[in-house]
Amino acid sequence: MPRKAIGDYKFADIYPLYVNKVEKKSGSKEQLNKIIKWLTGYDDAALEDHINGDADFKTFFANAPQINPNAHLIKGVVCGHRVEDITDPLTQQIRWMDKLIDELTRAKKFENILRK
Secondary structure (H helix, E strand, O other): OOOOOHHHOEHHHHHHHHHHHHHHOOOOHHHHHHHHHHHHOOOHHHHHHHHOOOOEHHHHHHOOOOOOOOHHHOOOEEOOEEHHHOOOHHHHHHHHHHHHHHHHHOOOOHHHHOOO
């Protein structure tokens, strides 16, 4: 069975995995949501719609009000790839979110996770 492309996974299916990962490492769902909203520009209501909806990651990021202009400051390795070197915009956006979530689970100072 062929693997799905990363953008074809439903955000609502992956979100609970993010919550579980964050809460296991003493983070909170509120911090997770703040990270996602910082990156995508979604407000609380729109994020909640996606959490309960059926949009895939392609749609989730395509409909994002505004990718944070400081997202390019997110650097590091996720799944063996440097996020700053990823050339596909959708894959890079997904990996940016993964990197921010990883930083939250590693107890990095929250104010440093949101690049200013």
